[in-house]
Amino acid sequence: MKQQANLIRAGQVIEHDGRRWTILKQQIITPGKGGAFIQVEMRDLKTGNKTNERWRTADTVERLMTEDKEFTYSYTDGDNLVLMDPETFEQVMIPTAILGEGVAFLQDNMVVNVKLVEGDPVGMDLPPHVTLEIIEADPVVKGQTASSSYKPAKLSNGVKTMVPPFIEAGERIVVRTEDASYVERAKS
Template identity: 50%
Template sequence: MPKINGNEIRPGNILEHDGHLWSAVKVDHVKPGKGGAFAQVEMRNLRNGSKLNERFRSADKVERVRLDQKDQQFLYETDGKLVFMDLESYEQIEIDSELLGERRAFLQDGMMVKIEYYDDEALNATVPQKVTCKIVETEPVVKGQTAANSFKPAVLDNGVRVMVPPFVGQDEDIVVNTETMEYAERA
């Protein structure tokens, strides 16, 4: 695995540190008035989700890990496990539903999900950035309410609450950004 200097760490990098795999969440480069510069790195453990703040000087060497990414199709959920299928080998794998976190609600049957592997261990799963959902409950359209920044609450078919523009009504399909959990556009 390639070693990188402490000042080359960027958010999103996967690092091996103290025998564990960490994802760099936030990186601040600090140049104090006295002493050498360093990178203050907030990291999240990929296996148990714990967080760690660590300082790396530019002379420090850190192992950077590359994860293999595979697109896999979601089949079903059973006992808190999500079952996916590799479309090339038709092999099925189970991963914890907690791996997706709050994005779990956007998972739909047959959806392609990007799963990141370290050796044969699934460490991360990413749903598509934009997902189409149906609005099951929202307030009716009020005539004359055309203020540019007015939004109203809506409940989607998966139970997630989002804010939508006033012109969007019940039983309409909308596109939701899964990263920000916000309305993107009409479907």
């Protein structure tokens, strides 16, 4: 389906130069002189290579329609994620590169949303929040105000994040999967 370049958004899949690309970032730039254009960072679905492309806002691009399907994460096998279709119980292998840094947030039996183009996986979305345990947290520095100060902490999956001063090692917290930021203490 053809669409104007200025309507490209992150997460969409397009066909360009005979290859499929997933959009990572887009920015419309309006220079002081001349027409506006869109700067797009995209990744080749086959090779995983990233590139930047520019189009005038009036140009058209071929957008591929994606189908969303839910799978259950089973385990990681080398460079592949093994997912199970909850309806047919078939196992599907998807390259870890599709998920990128979000792989650290995968948990056993987690339901994930996979974007498919003609049956091929092109993207994957995790749930917006996960609950993890703090394994390391810096001590509170006396005199810090609780309103604006955060301290570094290490989560059970190895990811580092910033948490409020009252959070200690051993506590479970809710973390945003998009940017590994603290949301709240986990409710028991």
